[in-house]
Amino acid sequence: MNERQAQNDRAIAKHGSGPDTTLPIVVYVLHLAGIITGGLTSLVGVVIAYVYRGNGPAWLDEHYRYQIRTFWIALLYFGISxxxxxxLIGFLTWLAAVVWLVLRCVKGLKTLNEHRAPDHVDTWWV
Structure with a gap:
């Protein structure tokens, strides 16, 4: 991210007229609903994240990147489970994957509400 983009992001955040965060919230909720739907809503969410990344400030793009990584890592974790x-150990690893997904989405929603990028976007953990 260049300095000018960072200054624009700070100015927007300072004046409170930031970008619309509705779609990233929807993607997080779709990831959470994927626990019940067997991942179908997560698939819709990752498509939305792919389509809208790059269209907003840097901190919002980091949320889309975080959501995309969450989808692919969750797919791996649930596939292994x-x-x-x-x-028979898969039931325990499935439960661990559910907890991981919930924690990751809650963390993302919390930082989205604060209008900042999630911490540790590149991690495989939370």
Missing amino acids: GLLTLV
């Missing part, structure tokens, strides 16, 4: 159900 599905395979591990054959040896």
Whole structure:
């Protein structure tokens, strides 16, 4: 991010007229609903994140990046859990993946509400 973009982001945040955060909130909720729908709503959410990333300030783009990474990492975690159900440990790893997903979405929603980028976007953990 260049200095001019950072100054624009700070000016927008200072005046309280920041970008609309409705779509990122919807994507987080779709990720959470994916727990119940078997990931179908998460798929819709990641498509929205791919379409809208790059269209806002840097901190908002980081949320879209965070949401995209959350989708792909969750897909891996739940896929591994599905395979591990054959040896019965998959139920525990599935529960751990659900907790991971909920924590990650709550963290993202919290920082989105503060109009800042999520911390540690590149992590595989929370």
